[in-house]
Amino acid sequence: MDKKPILHLNTTSLLITHYNRSESLSILLQRLEDLQIKFFEIIVSDDCSIDKHLTRLKSLQKRFNFTLLTTPKNKGLGASLNALHNHATSDYLLYIQEDFVPGKALAAALEKGHQLLHTDPQWDLVRFYAFPWAQFPYQRKFKDGFNELLFRISPLYNSHLKFFVYSDHPHLKRKDFTEKFGPYMENVKGDVTEQTMCRNFLKNNGKALFFEENQTLFEHENTEEEPAYQRNKGSLTMKLKSFKPIYWTYLQFRLIKETFSYVINA
Incomplete structure (x- = not known):
């Protein structure tokens, strides 16, 4: 007999992007099953992985009963995200990349975050993680x-x-998110896709909540066999911190660069 789930988000689709990291995906899905967190549906979008991972994906699909979206050509993170949004059929969308490992505290945080999004229309996004070196600097206590x-x-x-x-x-949003903020930019690097959506979110007055103890919810893991595909800016930041004048200059450069980009694209 199947265990009764600790948390069943029956109005939420779990969306996962995947590219050549089938072992990481297996760990993510198994961990969610172990934590007894269930969803209305699970959709995985693969961005033209090599045959070894595609074969594993089909095996995982049978094991975890998810919808698998594939493409004959690598189109980048934006195209995968748009495909997931277009195929989701529930009211809320939880997005997790395949190389995140959920922690024991996730179920409670998800339940509270979902309730806040469901009952208060002012919020567009509920976030559950940030790198330790990139925690959002300006926050106001909510509840x-x-x-x-x-x-x-x-x-x-x-x-x-x-x-x-x-x-x-990892974040939670409504199904109509891309109607308000536009689709994700396709055929560009993943960090460009993210930065473009960041500007769209601000330009359209998006409002977001962030779980304060977010380091308890996920671990972000990459192995030599399944490495990260985007630049790890955190490693550069940590190295520069040892050289204070250079680090200060770097931070000012980033502030000017992001401000200029925001203003000309507003």
Whole structure:
């Protein structure tokens, strides 16, 4: 007899992007099953992985009963995200990349985040993770362990991270998200896709909540066999911190760059 789930989000689709990391995907899905978190549906979008991973994907599909979307040509993260949005059939969408490993605290945070999004239409996004070195700098306490993310163009808000209210890290949103903020940019690098959506989110007055104890919800894991495909900016940031004048210059450059990009694209 199947166990009764601890959390059954029966109005939420779990959306997962995948590219050549089938072992990571297996760990993610198994962990969610172990935590007894269930969804209305699970959809995996594969961005033209090599045959070894495609074969594994089909095996995992039988094991975990998810919908698999494939493409004959690599189109980038944006195309995968758009495909997931277009195929989802529930009211809410939880997005997780395949190389995140859920922690024991996830179920409770998901349940609270879903309730906040469901009962209060002012929120467009509920975020559940950020890298330790990229925690959002301007937050205001809200409730149930969540904080509101605050964006101000004023130079008094002098961290470039203020422009990243949106994030591709695990988050919950409504099905009509891309109707309000536009589709994800396709056929570009993943970080460009994310940065473009960040600007669209701010330009359209998006509002987001962020779980304060987010480091308890996920671990972000990459192995040598299944490495990350985007640049790890955190490693550069940590190295520069040891050289304070250079680090300060780097932060000012990022602030000017992001401000200029925001203004000309507003």
